[in-house]
Amino acid sequence: xxxxxTERVIEVSNLKTYFYxxxxxxxxxxxxxxxxxxxxxxxxxxxxxxxxxxxVHTIMRLIQSPPGKxxxxxxxxxxxxxxxxxxxEITKLDPKGKEMRDIRGKEIGMxxxxxxxxxxxxxxxxxxxxxxxxxxxxxxxxxxxxRAIEFLRRVGIPRPERTIDTYPxxxxxGMRQRAMIAMALSCYPRxxxxxxxTTAVDVTVQAQILDLLQELQxxxxxxxxxxxxxxxxxxxxxxxxxxxxxxxxxxxxxxEEIFSHPLHPYTVALxxxxxxxxxxxxxxxxxxxxxxxxxxIPEGCSFHPRCENAIRGICNVTSPDxxxxxxxxxxxxxxxxxxxx
Amino acid sequence: xxxxDKNTSNFLISVKNLKKYFPIQRGFLRKLVGYxxxxxxxxxxxxxxxxxxxxxxxxxxxxxxxxTMIRLYDPTDGQILFKDGDKIVNLTELEGEELRxxxxxxxxxFQDPFSSLNERMTVLENVGDPLLINGxxxxxxxxxxxxxxxxxxxxxxxxxxxxxxxxxxxxxRQRICIARALILKPKFIVCDEPVSALDVSIQAQILNLxxxxxxxxxxxYLFISHDISVVRYMADxxxxxxxxxxxxxxxxDELLTHPLHPYTEALxxxVPRTVSGRRKGRSILTGDxxxxxxxxxxxVFHVRCRYAKDICKEEQPSLRSISxxxxxxxxLAENLALKGxxxxx
Numbered sequence: 001x002x003x004x005x006t007e008r009v010i011e012v013s014n015l016k017t018y019f020y021x022x023x024x025x026x027x028x029x030x031x032x033x034x035x036x037x038x039x040x041x042x043x044x045x046x047x048x049x050x051x052x053x054x055x056v057h058t059i060m061r062l063i064q065s066p067p068g069k070x071x072x073x074x075x076x077x078x079x080x081x082x083x084x085x086x087x088x089e090i091t092k093l094d095p096k097g098k099e100m101r102d103i104r105g106k107e108i109g110m111x112x113x114x115x116x117x118x119x120x121x122x123x124x125x126x127x128x129x130x131x132x133x134x135x136x137x138x139x140x141x142x143x144x145x146x147r148a149i150e151f152l153r154r155v156g157i158p159r160p161e162r163t164i165d166t167y168p169x170x171x172x173x174g175m176r177q178r179a180m181i182a183m184a185l186s187c188y189p190r191x192x193x194x195x196x197x198t199t200a201v202d203v204t205v206q207a208q209i210l211d212l213l214q215e216l217q218x219x220x221x222x223x224x225x226x227x228x229x230x231x232x233x234x235x236x237x238x239x240x241x242x243x244x245x246x247x248x249x250x251x252x253x254x255x256e257e258i259f260s261h262p263l264h265p266y267t268v269a270l271x272x273x274x275x276x277x278x279x280x281x282x283x284x285x286x287x288x289x290x291x292x293x294x295x296x297i298p299e300g301c302s303f304h305p306r307c308e309n310a311i312r313g314i315c316n317v318t319s320p321d322x323x324x325x326x327x328x329x330x331x332x333x334x335x336x337x338x339x340x341x
Numbered sequence: 342x343x344x345x346d347k348n349t350s351n352f353l354i355s356v357k358n359l360k361k362y363f364p365i366q367r368g369f370l371r372k373l374v375g376y377x378x379x380x381x382x383x384x385x386x387x388x389x390x391x392x393x394x395x396x397x398x399x400x401x402x403x404x405x406x407x408x409t410m411i412r413l414y415d416p417t418d419g420q421i422l423f424k425d426g427d428k429i430v431n432l433t434e435l436e437g438e439e440l441r442x443x444x445x446x447x448x449x450x451f452q453d454p455f456s457s458l459n460e461r462m463t464v465l466e467n468v469g470d471p472l473l474i475n476g477x478x479x480x481x482x483x484x485x486x487x488x489x490x491x492x493x494x495x496x497x498x499x500x501x502x503x504x505x506x507x508x509x510x511x512x513x514r515q516r517i518c519i520a521r522a523l524i525l526k527p528k529f530i531v532c533d534e535p536v537s538a539l540d541v542s543i544q545a546q547i548l549n550l551x552x553x554x555x556x557x558x559x560x561x562y563l564f565i566s567h568d569i570s571v572v573r574y575m576a577d578x579x580x581x582x583x584x585x586x587x588x589x590x591x592x593x594d595e596l597l598t599h600p601l602h603p604y605t606e607a608l609x610x611x612v613p614r615t616v617s618g619r620r621k622g623r624s625i626l627t628g629d630x631x632x633x634x635x636x637x638x639x640x641v642f643h644v645r646c647r648y649a650k651d652i653c654k655e656e657q658p659s660l661r662s663i664s665x666x667x668x669x670x671x672x673l674a675e676n677l678a679l680k681g682x683x684x685x686x
Contacts, residue, residue: 207611232613
């Protein structure tokens with residue numbers, strides 16, 4: 001097995017998740033490709049409704065079906081079993097079956113936006129972390145408790161021997177989020193999915209959580225998929241960035257590339273529309289119009305009604321492909337694609 | 342009411358030693374066991390046409406201060422002076438009908454446009470209600486005219502008056518909220534995190550709208566936000582709050598580049614940056630904000646302050662002026678070399 005493949009943790013290709021509702025079909029995820037290697041972070045950014053959460057929920061097979069359905073594509077999870085590399089096709093698994101349940105929590109850990117709703121209020125933090133460990137590991141309760149305490153210490157919770165017996169409501173937002181991270185990592189997953197983990201906390205706590213995630217990533221060589229709508233946060237933590245708009249990745253590339261040479265008109269417009277803490281103070285340029293309803297995704301390039309570079313007769317007709325423009329920088333826009341008119 | 346002294350400063354609203362304590366009651370008999378000191382001894386002035394940005398962590402008392410300033414909460418102690426033409430009105434003394442009449446001068450825009458509009462009322466009713474309450478229109482025709490005019494000022498269309506809030510997107514709903522605040526032609530508007538609930542691409546539209554309206558109608562804003570980049574875009578001066586107290590007030594760039602309070606330094610260091618990218622160890626602030634019902638003695642920040650000395654544990658610092666426009670409440674302000682942000686990259 002070559003090195004490149006052993007470093008790989010997950011590979012998503014042409015993933016499509018649609019929701020079949022009475023009022024129509026919502027193409028929440030419509031052909032998404034990416035891969036993440038060990039020790040690397042992929043940042044997925046986009047506005048609400050762009051499909052970033054549905055993408056990771058599909059990876060975890062947490063999409064309720066019906067109405068949700070994986071229509072096409074594959075999710076390959078690379079895992080080590082008895083020191084042998086094994087590739088699991090997640091889309092083929094039964095979401096409620098044993099194999100998928102083994103993957104959730106063991107191979108892939110997940111941190112949610114609001115830890116108050118992700119933890120059960122009825123059990124102590126310790127009960128919940130220990131339960132996760134006992135589900136996946138062949139150890140006894142005492143060892144599991146020790147490991148839980150060890151992880152709580154590692155995420156920077158003071159006096160973990162005592163905190164382990166507290167209920168979620170007794171902790172502050174920042175501490176709850178740390179406990180959530182401890183739980184997600186307690187079975188040494190190779191992949192951590194963080195769905196807006198800092199959106200509900202203050203900037204000071206956000207900085208602490210981001211530092212912590214980076215520390216843990218180095219220690220454990222974790223692959224991280226980090227979802228956020230905050231461009232500054234993603235620039236601090238990600239190696240690669242995927243910009244999503246209406247279910248599709250419209251731009252993908254190294255963080256430095258995306259921030260210094262954004263190519264897609266949506267990415268460019270997004271950068272011009274957010275206030276910054278550095279640089280000259282200039283009037284913000286809002287993006288024209290609103291995100292269209294997910295029932296009626298525009299024909300052709302889905303961004304064309306809001307795009308100032310859109311060319312009539314081309315952009316509203318032809319659907320662009322994700323084109324590699326060099327250095328692994330990919331963009332889905334007809335400007336960069338030779339189109340026959 | 343006092344007559345305005347020509348020598349006084351150019352303020353629109355001036356707050357002196359304002360306090361808002363919420364009682365904590367326990368047990369069957371609702372016995373009083375203490376107070377949450379949400380706003381504790383705050384003194385500040387906002388000039389006409391100025392935007393004062395108010396930043397701080399959640400629970401620091403930003404919203405309570407904003408709401409107390411426009412008498413949505415009754416202050417526990419202190420004074421709120423409001424300049425009305427050539428008179429100065431002491432808001433803390435107004436009651437009943439007088440207060441109700443005065444309210445048209447001050448309005449508020451809330452964070453969540455999904456919970457701050459009446460879903461059972463059309464846009465016409467939502468936006469026009471303040472006019473009816475204040476008896477400012479004599480006919481339906483006049484009401485519609487004024488509502489339509491205001492809607493157009495905030496970028497909505499005439500036809501929208503018959504629609505219900507549910508049929509609008511978040512950004513458009515926030516425009517309706519702004520129209521409702523604007524229709525009485527207030528002098529002062531408290532903007533309480535007005536863009537936090539909106540998508541990034543919509544935020545700029547609302548921020549620009551608020552700026553344009555300020556220019557057009559000479560409005561004064563108290564702009565509350567936890568997002569430093571948004572406050573930098575909007576504010577002329579920035580005030581920093583911590584555990585119910587004002588810890589620093591200064592002109593925008595001065596505060597961002599040369600903070601004088603250790604808490605401001607920590608807050609600025611935590612702000613994620615797009616250009617400079619990944620920086621380790623930015624989180625120089627440890628621990629959690631104190632429980633406002635049980636504040637530490639001395640300086641409220643000393644338990645988390647990395648510069649704290651003995652005096653900080655014993656004596657409570659008061660807000661004092663370091664230069665003409667820079668106020669800070671820290672014993673050590675002159676002796677610290679704090680790091681601000683390099684904002685001009």
